[in-house]
Amino acid sequence: AQKVTQAQTEISVVEKEDVTLDCVYETRDTTYYLFWYKQPPSGELVFLIRRNSFDEQNEISGRYSWNFQKSTSSFNFTITASQVVDSAVYFCALSDPQGAQKLVFGQGTRLTINP
Amino acid sequence: IAGITQAPTSQILAAGRRMTLRCTQDMRHNAMYWYRQDLGLGLRLIHYSNTAGTTGKGEVPDGYSVSRANTDDFPLTLASAVPSQTSVYFCASSAAVTSGRAFTDTQYFGPGTRLTVL
Numbered sequence: 710a711q712k713v714t715q716a717q718t719e720i721s722v723v724e725k726e727d728v729t730l731d732c733v734y735e736t737r738d739t740t741y742y743l744f745w746y747k748q749p750p751s752g753e754l755v756f757l758i759r760r761n762s763f764d765e766q767n768e769i770s771g772r773y774s775w776n777f778q779k780s781t782s783s784f785n786f787t788i789t790a791s792q793v794v795d796s797a798v799y800f801c802a803l804s805d806p807q808g809a810q811k812l813v814f815g816q817g818t819r820l821t822i823n824p
Numbered sequence: 825i826a827g828i829t830q831a832p833t834s835q836i837l838a839a840g841r842r843m844t845l846r847c848t849q850d851m852r853h854n855a856m857y858w859y860r861q862d863l864g865l866g867l868r869l870i871h872y873s874n875t876a877g878t879t880g881k882g883e884v885p886d887g888y889s890v891s892r893a894n895t896d897d898f899p900l901t902l903a904s905a906v907p908s909q910t911s912v913y914f915c916a917s918s919a920a921v922t923s924g925r926a927f928t929d930t931q932y933f934g935p936g937t938r939l940t941v942l
Contacts, residue, residue, distance in 0.1 A: 744930070744931075752912070752935065752936055753933065753935050753936065754867075754914060754916075754933035754936075756930055756931075756932060800866060800867065802867075810855045810857075810872070810874055810918055810920045810929060810931075811857070811869055811872060811882065812867075812869070812931060813869075813883075814859075814866040814868070815866055817866050
């Protein structure tokens with residue numbers, strides 16, 4: 710069965726520190742997709758990135774970067790030089806092969822950036 | 825502004841009452857979804873619809889029903905609400921333009937409905 714584990718329930722850092730959010734997944738499929746979403750205090754869910762299993766290149770978008778390692782079934786998310794506006798709950802998700810368009814979410818990591 | 829709208833924003837409901845949460849998208853997306861978010865459990869899929877006229881059960885479908893009469897609307901009904909259905913409910917949609925089993929399109933979420941069942 711599909712499973713996503715975000716072992717870090719809460720992380721608190723001081724502004725300008727770098728922080729990495731861990732995501733470990735389980736799947737028996739050879740083709741799958743991984744996602745990260747951000748949920749700020751306002752409550753909406755904001756899409757950050759989608760990565761397919763054939764593309765193991767790391768991705769960088771401004772201060773955000775993602776490290777996809779199939780060998781360890783991980784898709785970690787790093788925020789460089791964190792800012793208070795980065796404070797949110799972050800969710801990692803995995804595509805479910807039993808229903809081509811369904812997602813399985815991790816429990817989420819609450820990130821607090823302190824000024 | 826294109827996107828997904830949900831109504832109501834929040835609702836307090838007596839146990840045993842019937843309630844329909846509304847979801848409308850204007851992106852002409854094929855697929856739509858309902859999730860519930862509970863503390864410590866992340867988001868769990870309730871029901872989904874890959875295209876108008878079809879629906880499927882997710883991880884936690886009991887006590888909920890859905891319909892997909894057209895592309896834009898995907899209402900979620902609680903026939904007889906119970907306190908364990910207190911949660912934040914999110915509707916989502918994705919283009920899902922391919923029928924390929926291995927492809928998963930990005931899901932975009934509505935603002936959510938906070939439901940309290942007393």
